[in-house]
Amino acid sequence: MATLESVTQALAALSITPSDTVEHASASSPAEWKEALQTASGAPKEFELLKVLVFKPKTAKGATPVPVVVVARDTTETSSSSLAKHLNLKDLRLASEDLLSEFFSLDKDSLSPLILTAETFPRVTTVIDVSLATAPVPLAVRALSSHKTLFLSGADISAYLRTLEIAETKLHEVDFVALKGDAAVGTAAQPKQPTDRKEKKPEKEDAKIEGAVQIAIGVKKEVDFAAWYTNVLIKADMLDYYSVSGCYILKPWSYSIWETIQEWFNSKIKEMGVENSYFPMFVSQKVLEREKDHIEGFSPEVAWVTRAGQSDLEEPIAIRPTSETAMYPYYAKWIKSHRDLPLKLNQWNSVVRWEFKNPQPFLRTREFLWQEGHTAHLTKAEADKEVLEILDLYRRVFEELLAVPVIPGVKSEKEKFAGGLYTTTVEGFIPTSGRGIQGATSHCLGQNFSKPEMFNIVVEDPNDPTGQGKTYVWQNSWGLSTRTIGVMVMVHGDNQGLVLPPRVASVQAIVVPCGITAKTTEEQRLAIAAKCEELVATLKKVGVRARADLRDGYTPGYKFNDWEQKGVPLRLEIGPQDLAKSQTLGVRRDTGAKAPISLAGIETAVPALLETIQNEMFTRAKDLYWSRIKPVTEWAKVVPTLDDKCVVVLPWCEVESCEDDIKERSGRAAEPQDERAPSAGAKSLAIPFDQGHWDPIIPGKTKCPACGRDSKRWTLFGRSY
């Protein structure tokens, strides 16, 4: 097996000194890798990515496969069908992780020419991109790891591989550009069932947007959604990668959205009598592990502090993955009488869940920001009521602030919060991937945490005539995280970048001076600038978050792109014509619609237009969501409907084994799994509270399409995040 040391020695023998290994956030896609390198210290200013693809040719059963290893510049189009034809092989498919593991003891994100050694080279067919030798800048080469990279020149890479050649096994040098020309007249069949994201590569080249200028998003949302998403986040200045894998920097452009959500939500929960507080981030092992079901849900992901300075701690201390068990011993202490109820505390903090799956900004991160509310009540009725009140606030955060439609409902027993009684949810939907996404959850914990063998949170029952009765309190917990922001980006963003709903945009209207040419007098120029500033001042007075972009040295076109990319809802242009007519040209980010607005009525026109944008964004997203929710009553239609990027609503039996079965059966037949979206099988997403959208279920007559048992309620099933 190749090790970094052994390979470095081999290179040294050729007088090739690679750069120091650069460590960076673990990166999977090329876009991620590139971003990670640009963030990391030690990477050269200019470099190209090197790609290494491993294909498995169709092999007779029982025969040992000879994998094809392609080493190419990332910018080179490496069509697998053309290559197959060229090598006279049938049906090249990207190798499975198993094969990679067997041959190279590595995963695909660690692939590098360095996997080729005297040991492995004879067992594979190696193809090298002819243009490699002439690459003008250093190439980024995976240092046998997804989070370590070194840099070598193309010439050095070729030189190294040449040393491995033996009589029986030579390098295949391929001119992919010429090959493409040949393939254009060829008829090699495209693989029908791609088994890996990377095989889509040739198709994904289409994602590059024609004529896109340097600052635009660069890939199409519909074609390479994962790359589009991270590009939008980076280019809209929402976020940056960070040197600890799975953690991200929230820049002001996204953090301000979180602040808006906080302010709104705080005002609402304070009206409900909830108070904010702060509990420590640390939890002792004993306390954390108090509730068995609960901790089972979290323990694989708990981060442990074991050392402080140079001293090992007596006992490891956990960083909270959530705070139920940390808080409730104190609830037991504080709640001495029914007069101490309800107790309603909330905290805004960050929690840590050390996921080992691929991280995705906002959606799956090792640390994330959220609020967690924890309340205790005398009766179940009070607890039930609050669960729904909070859920409705969550719905309003999505719908009224983020213009993202969600469906409120209850989770199945299988999907509920570990240790709770029941979980309510607002379920969102990402049309581009056709996947459901959990928006936020409000749990009733019942008396599970308050019971005597658990935290023993008990009061005398004031309604018991004997005065002897005890009541274990009824508890809720509820949380909303920065995931909200990721969902908003995915739902509204387009191929120009981010699209922000006005209510959460930190800049709602950007004023840009236009139409200034060589002929424009200095006086006119100053008058336009002054008018822009005046307009901003006027708008600020009526509460519009407006800003003027008076930067020198940038063209209006550049500024338009810049603010479009950042999603500012409304652009207001002022040129000499506008000045003359006392108007401004308004351009909506969401629709691109342009219309002049008279400066006379601007104080009412702009706020009204922003409201219109907010409402129309929501309505469009809602219509799209509902157009993708398909009631299905026969099993045969489930997978095709899911494959059409829809969510299915089944008249479901609510039996857990049936749910497992649906996931299994829908996963098996499913589309190739996108590694960023872990569930290819359909899960139950929610049982919507409003069942009136679909035909009434007739007890004893309507049957579950998955198992044939009696149906209970219409339930959303879908692939999900």
Added chain:
Amino acid sequence: MATLESVTQALAALSITPSDTVEHASASSPAEWKEALQTASGAPKEFELLKVLVFKPKTAKGATPVPVVVVARDTTETSSSSLAKHLNLKDLRLASEDLLSEFFSLDKDSLSPLILTAETFPRVTTVIDVSLATAPVPLAVRALSSHKTLFLSGADISAYLRTLEIAETKLHEVDFVALKGDAAVGTAAQPKQPTDRKEKKPEKEDAKIEGAVQIAIGVKKEVDFAAWYTNVLIKADMLDYYSVSGCYILKPWSYSIWETIQEWFNSKIKEMGVENSYFPMFVSQKVLEREKDHIEGFSPEVAWVTRAGQSDLEEPIAIRPTSETAMYPYYAKWIKSHRDLPLKLNQWNSVVRWEFKNPQPFLRTREFLWQEGHTAHLTKAEADKEVLEILDLYRRVFEELLAVPVIPGVKSEKEKFAGGLYTTTVEGFIPTSGRGIQGATSHCLGQNFSKPEMFNIVVEDPNDPTGQGKTYVWQNSWGLSTRTIGVMVMVHGDNQGLVLPPRVASVQAIVVPCGITAKTTEEQRLAIAAKCEELVATLKKVGVRARADLRDGYTPGYKFNDWEQKGVPLRLEIGPQDLAKSQTLGVRRDTGAKAPISLAGIETAVPALLETIQNEMFTRAKDLYWSRIKPVTEWAKVVPTLDDKCVVVLPWCEVESCEDDIKERSGRAAEPQDERAPSAGAKSLAIPFDQGHWDPIIPGKTKCPACGRDSKRWTLFGRSY
């Protein structure tokens, strides 16, 4: 040496089964220990504390001392002078830590009857409280550790100690109540120089406030300040102890103060163009250790995550102690041109510094909340300006919100931020202890972090006519923490509890119905309640945070105490007389002053009164601070002035070795050290910006009173937190 196992075996031989060991926050004072136990799970509902005191009798030089070990109920008054007389010993003093360590290998917070074994018992004199055997509830016994406790009956403790008796060494059973009676006529000298907190015990009994009802603070601020402070925090519902040592729960009553500070400070920094953001809590080791001076200041206190779930991490990851090195690699990436300057980011988060010294709520905690601002500028002049603008905001947080006077100034080279260029500070003062306390600091980092060998944050210099020049950016960082709240409590609190300045009080006016007797009709009662609610509604309309306390089953007296303890600035009483006269009786928390207020003008009278309270609280505190700042020009007066609970202002030479010397010399001669206040020697606190308070320093003529060198500036020196 006694171990828990060996002692448990010895107890088992007597058929004594102690409870399971209860783990809790490390506790020093009895009050802390009791609170910790009430928080911990596993402690019985009712218990008493057992105290174990070790005294050293005056012994001839060279002779081996025979320590006296007293095992008593915590409620028993154990006068050392009476005991000395009873045992016919001279001058019993509490044993030093050295002696405890030598005899028992333990510190005083782990002392327990279990230290007495067949080995140690013959070497000491053991005194047992006669009332022990009849204690009605289990006694909390230190399990040879400051954070582990077990519970035994008094009878079992006696039984165990009896088994250790041998012919030469018997237990001394003492009736301390009877002894006290005897001592009243005795003349045993009190020790003059107490060397330990516990030896003050008899004196501290005076701290118990006469006739204090159960909910009052219980100890006097002037007598046992440390116990008073924690009691106030607990009883005012500000805070609770937590199961991880050095961490505390911020309850809504204190967290709301932090929210008020956040809101105010956010609005001010946003006006300055600072934007909020969020950086991850984790920092890789490599990044953390980038700046040597800087990390030296923090590394002994860094908490390390080494494990996630069941997997050891490849490399340990730090939890940020502060974020300079975590953020600045990204500043280097983001700042490409002078047009990207200034970059001004702030974040509200928590940081972790794993202190091994005694923690103290708000002042020294292992996790604390703060904001950290990090900015980059093109020129030193801009950076300098911002440092002072921020410092002035910090001054206003203390003075205008918390009514706490502070003195703005610059830190000495020795006391500045590790790795920075200079540090400015607002210095506060705690009159009760006579100690200075750093309020908040605003640092100019200079170009130390931006220089090429560090983070290389560089732009082309727009002012360089050749166009070739480069400028390394000028950086600042500045932080304000929840320590603010602790300072406020210490400065304003009194023997009735907390005193809140109106601007940060979450309840500014509490309306309490009064004068309801058996003769009051139901109609009158309802009318009073209605008037209370009406008054609250009226006050809320004019922005006063008012609340009515209409709880049934509590007397007005109980309510008065309750809200006084919690520090509500103004109480408004409404009784039948007030109703008749259309007035309310206003009672100020800060002064106790009472005066009727006509309901007719209440909308203006109450806000005005709250303003008056705010201003007078500040003025009183400021006058007190300045009355304790003493300019001193001769060394002989330094220590006596410090001992008078003052801060000295010296015309100082600003030589670092002189500063070390002052600390050394003032510490040596100093009062007994309070373990909660680590520095007995005087440090330089600040060089005040405003030097005009004191006589002008004449260059070459005015001399430093500590070393005789030429004076530079008047500098505050004091004992400090």
